Amino acid sequence: MKRARASKRNDALLYAQRAAMGLVAALLLAAGFWSSWSTAQHVILSKGREHGTLTVTGCSTDVCTGRYAPDDPATPRDRVTIEKSVAVDKGAVLSVVLKPGTAEAVRTGPAGTLHAWLPLAGALVLAALVIGGGLRMTRTAWAAGAVGGVLLVGTFFAL
Template identity: 50%
Template sequence: MIPAMPASRRRRAAPPRRSSSAALRAGRLASMGLVALLILIAGVWASWGTAQHVMLPGGREKGTVVVTQCGEESCTGPFTPVSTGATARRSLTIAEPIALKVGQTYSVVIKPDSDAGVRSGPAGILYAWVPLGGALLLASIVVAGGLRKSRLAWLMAGSGVALVTAAFLTV
């Protein structure tokens, strides 16, 4: 004899636990995506303060500086103009004297309305974008851990390492 079968098979509704876990997952993705985006925006913002002078030098004074003195926060030297409309200066300050040596000549762009210069050329461009490289490295951790997007995280980390390494090698 066959055991009795129930008259109707009722489907049970999904337990409320599944819908709450989906909401938590969506919240996690949204919050981690926002954190990663804010890190990247902060990196671009920090880089753009210097990069705008180096990458868009139109109308700015361009020239060379022979470094005569270096301190912990800046180096100074006489400015020799190269572009038309630029004026020679006895002393020009270059902030953040990474890899600057006394006696060497460096190409610079002068920030508007100041006596401060920024290194130009490939070394200046790459050095200006180092904060973005650090932001890419930091955001890759958030993307890998919070968003669980490992390929994107590896791509971001590789880009950050490449940018920082290229800046280190050119400066």
Template identity: 55%
Template sequence: MPSAVSSTQGAVAVLRFGRRAAMGSIAVLILVAGFWGSWGTAQYVMLTKGRERGTVEVSRCGARTCSGPFTPLSAGAAARGSVVIEKSVAVKRGQTYAVVVKPGTDDVVRSGPAGVLYSWLPLGGALLLASVVVAGGLRLTRVAWVLAGSGMALLTAAFVAL
């Protein structure tokens, strides 16, 4: 017949496993969401072979987007009277930026080192958020510090590059 002590230890072990599984799943979900959010833009910036590359001189800005003429730099790229770039603190009217055109649209994203770092900002935020879950829920402080350090390094590099 099982004793009360062994049943309590078994229950504690099951609860501990459940907590670790839940927190591990949440941390992985946060990181996957950060990667997915970044990849939507990063794929155009990092995989530029065969894409239209050029520059845009920002001439007009609205509430969410800016626009201006596109000057091609790559073979096969066509000049366009106006393309749209997402408005951010790094995009200013009158400035010229290196960009890549999203296929089939008149939307562009920044290219070069600044564009790569900017496109991975959602992953940097996800790394920071996941570090809190890993530290608090999984009690893995060293892993949490590595995640937080990686997220801060990515966010700081993007801030400096822009």
């Protein structure tokens, strides 16, 4: 009788642990997606947005500024900002799309797409540790870690 109760208690603790680890993994992935989507939406859903090139004229610690030349008949701008990444140097010419109603640019093309999904890549790598260690789902963990790693390495080489 006591063994049956102990077994049920252990099963309940196991289910609670798995639920908690699943919640942590889901939270990591949701946060990574949400963080990525704020930039990625402008790259992926760029139809109808203002496209052009940005010539970087200077960079501070977190943003770079430059002159914007539109592809279509829109007005050029002298000061447009873009988030600074390791690959942006003074004088670089980047293909960009402007966020609607702002003077903020987002890099387009394969490099911009990969850079936009960088937070999700990091979240996949972190979630892989939780999935493998906490949920004991090793194949799923390896798959999530591999996808995150490929995104990270791809972004490194694309930028």
